Amino acid sequence: xxxxxxxxxxEGTTVADVSLELLTKGRKLANQLGxxxxxxxxxxxxxxxxxxxxxxGVDKLHVFDAPRLFPYTSLPxxxxxxxxxxxxxxxxxxxxxxxxxxxxxxxxxSALTSGLTADCTxxxxxxxxxxxxxxxxxxxxxxxxxxxxxxxxxTIINPEHRPQMATVREGVMKKEILDANYQGEVIHxxxxxxxxxxxxxxNVIDRHVEKAKHNLKGASIVVAGGYxxxxxxxxxxxxxxxxxxxxxxxxxxxxxxxGFCDHDRQIGQTGVTVRPKLYIACxxxxxxxxxxxxxxxxxxxxxxxxxxAPINAIADYVINGTVEEVIPKMIKxxxxxxx
Amino acid sequence: MSLKIIVxxxxxxxxxxxxxxxxxxxGTINRAALPAIFNPEDLNALEQALRLKDTHxxxxxxxxxxxxxxxxxxxxxxxxxxxxxxxxxxxRAFAGADTLATSYALATAIRKIGxxxxxxxxxxxxxxxxxxxxxxxxxxxxxxxxxxxxxxLNVDEANRRITVKRHIDGGVxxxxxxxxxxxxxxxxxxxxxxxxxxxxxxxxxxLGKQEMAATTPAYxxxxxxxxxxxxxxxxxxxxxxxxxQCGLSGSPTKVKTIQNIVFQTKESKTLSGxxxxxxxxxxxxxxNHTIG
Numbered sequence: 111x112x113x114x115x116x117x118x119x120x121e122g123t124t125v126a127d128v129s130l131e132l133l134t135k136g137r138k139l140a141n142q143l144g145x146x147x148x149x150x151x152x153x154x155x156x157x158x159x160x161x162x163x164x165x166x167g168v169d170k171l172h173v174f175d176a177p178r179l180f181p182y183t184s185l186p187x188x189x190x191x192x193x194x195x196x197x198x199x200x201x202x203x204x205x206x207x208x209x210x211x212x213x214x215x216x217x218x219x220s221a222l223t224s225g226l227t228a229d230c231t232x233x234x235x236x237x238x239x240x241x242x243x244x245x246x247x248x249x250x251x252x253x254x255x256x257x258x259x260x261x262x263x264x265t266i267i268n269p270e271h272r273p274q275m276a277t278v279r280e281g282v283m284k285k286e287i288l289d290a291n292y293q294g295e296v297i298h299x300x301x302x303x304x305x306x307x308x309x310x311x312x313n314v315i316d317r318h319v320e321k322a323k324h325n326l327k328g329a330s331i332v333v334a335g336g337y338x339x340x341x342x343x344x345x346x347x348x349x350x351x352x353x354x355x356x357x358x359x360x361x362x363x364x365x366x367x368x369g370f371c372d373h374d375r376q377i378g379q380t381g382v383t384v385r386p387k388l389y390i391a392c393x394x395x396x397x398x399x400x401x402x403x404x405x406x407x408x409x410x411x412x413x414x415x416x417x418x419a420p421i422n423a424i425a426d427y428v429i430n431g432t433v434e435e436v437i438p439k440m441i442k443x444x445x446x447x448x449x
Numbered sequence: 450m451s452l453k454i455i456v457x458x459x460x461x462x463x464x465x466x467x468x469x470x471x472x473x474x475x476g477t478i479n480r481a482a483l484p485a486i487f488n489p490e491d492l493n494a495l496e497q498a499l500r501l502k503d504t505h506x507x508x509x510x511x512x513x514x515x516x517x518x519x520x521x522x523x524x525x526x527x528x529x530x531x532x533x534x535x536x537x538x539x540x541r542a543f544a545g546a547d548t549l550a551t552s553y554a555l556a557t558a559i560r561k562i563g564x565x566x567x568x569x570x571x572x573x574x575x576x577x578x579x580x581x582x583x584x585x586x587x588x589x590x591x592x593x594x595x596x597x598x599x600x601x602l603n604v605d606e607a608n609r610r611i612t613v614k615r616h617i618d619g620g621v622x623x624x625x626x627x628x629x630x631x632x633x634x635x636x637x638x639x640x641x642x643x644x645x646x647x648x649x650x651x652x653x654x655x656l657g658k659q660e661m662a663a664t665t666p667a668y669x670x671x672x673x674x675x676x677x678x679x680x681x682x683x684x685x686x687x688x689x690x691x692x693x694q695c696g697l698s699g700s701p702t703k704v705k706t707i708q709n710i711v712f713q714t715k716e717s718k719t720l721s722g723x724x725x726x727x728x729x730x731x732x733x734x735x736x737n738h739t740i741g
Binding site (some may be wrong): 121124164166181183184185188208209210212213214215216217218219220221223224225226227228229241253257258262263264265266267268269270271311312313314315316317318319320321331355373379380387388408409410412417423425426427428429430436437439440443444446447448 | 462464480526546547549576577578579580581582583584585587588589594595596597612616617618619620621622623624625626627636638695700701702703704705707708714717718719720721722724726728732733734735739741
């Protein structure tokens with residue numbers, strides 16, 4: 111009872127990276143709280159699924175295996191969580207801020223009247239004093255996220271309602287195996303006890319999933335452009351530099367919104383989070399949502415004609431100049447000096 | 450054969466164009482300095498509704514919004530583009546609502562409207578980016594949901610079924626489900642049609658109760674002669690809302706702290722864009738194997 115739960119998202123029978131990242135974080139939170147870590151896997155053909163999940167330090171895995179549970183649809187998965195949570199009374203539930211997690215989380219939180227915070231960038235345990243009510247709460251989940259277009263960072267708490275629910279984007283937390291032979295309990299639940307036939311109302315009639323076109327998330331060098339790149343053609347310059355450096359190209363939301371670059375290359379709170387050893391920010395001012403997606407980069411270079419651009423404050427190297435002038439020089443001198 | 454569609458729309462501060470005066474010295478938001486706009490993805494949702502109106506004769510599109518008196522602007526904006534009417538949910542008791550309390554209020558208003566086949570809204574609002582209100586409204590009404598919709602492909606009125614193309618992580622899928630249903634629309638869906646000049650002429654004097662109280666309309670008798678110029682406002686009592694579930698008291702999530710953004714400054718080298726500076730940097734990065 112009152113444990114930390116992680117909903118494991120599945121594509122076929124593969125657990126999503128974001129879920130493994132959350133299991134890693136969930137394990138740490140459970141240790142801090144002195145409770146157990148439990149996981150939920152719902153899909154079909156899940157024999158042996160525990161091999162992917164237990165090594166992250168899962169004490170109890172709840173498996174729901176039935177033909178109609180994959181592909182994901184909202185109501186059957188929501189019923190599983192709602193009914194399981196009524197029995198198990200978790201104190202915390204984490205899920206990916208993916209299309210699935212953001213479809214499922216609110217439905218579950220509404221049914222249980224529990225609070226849910228979307229797209230958290232940090233999760234911590236702490237206390238809270240409600241001076242008005244004269245009450246002190248211990249061991250609350252601090253759900254920390256940029257808000258209001260990234261102009262503020264808010265710490266959200268749910269003092270009274272359980273579970274405390276949060277979604278987190280892929281790449282925000284680190285994925286780390288605790289022990290390849292970690293021993294936990296696997297419980298195979300009878301799905302019909304949790305999901306009624308009337309929950310299967312949505313039929314998936316066609317589905318295309320493609321492997322990502324690029325490996326932005328895992329790239330060791332990222333060349334990212336912002337609104338300051340000026341145009342789609344401006345981004346061609348970035349692709350040229352990226353090709354030389356064996357880097358991937360990323361973009362700020364402003365550049366994506368302006369149509370300079372595809373949405374799947376967006377870096378930041380509402381895009382991909384990257385941890386490259388080198389991050390070259392070109393014409394990016396550095397809104398907090400963007401910073402949230404790249405601040406753990408090893409070395410940050412900012413190329414900006416505005417010397418007061420906020421990103422310069424976290425950059426290791428600031429190049430005061432225009433991207434049109436500096437990037438061709440970088441390409442030129444890289445070609446000259448490498449080899 | 451016709452459809453009854455309710456469009457959920459929100460008036461939001463334009464967080465994409467935040468200027469230097471947007472934050473007050475004490476770290477709180479200076480809402481007055483931010484322009485209020487129609488939440489972008491709600492416009493995508495409105496377009497999907499209007500397309501159904503174009504193709505399914507007799508269909509009505511009704512806007513529902515929650516906010517202060519000035520949010521009547523959202524209803525007018527919808528009317529200018531082809532909606533048939535709208536309701537502004539407005540009451541001090543709704544203030545301070547998180548997504549759950551917001552969903553509760555919207556669900557009570559939808560029940561009061563009563564007759565609906567499709568409830569459609571944007572995936573998320575740009576001031577919160579949570580994407581929670583759509584699914585929570587669906588849950589409160591006991592309806593199925595289709596989120597991240599790209600396009601409504603077909604509505605089969607006879608069999609009461611809807612087919613929708615939706616965005617999923619790494620791809621797209623086509624799903625099919627029953628009416629009534631809640632749909633949230635992705636920003637990548639078709640943009641909303643512009644205002645229609647004739648409709649602007651027809652509705653430009655439409656006012657909500659609070660707006661009317663704040664100014665003396667120039668043509669007072671107009672509002673009796675043309676009832677469609679009166680934008681309906683509902684308070685908690687009108688929708689028979691439970692005060693405990695509204696606003697701040699109906700919100701499980703509380704804001705503990707708000708920090709204004711202050712970046713940690715680390716030691717940084719400032720370079721010019723000169724050939725020498727750029728070459729020195731590249732050589733340094735090559736030497737320490739940052740780049741290969």
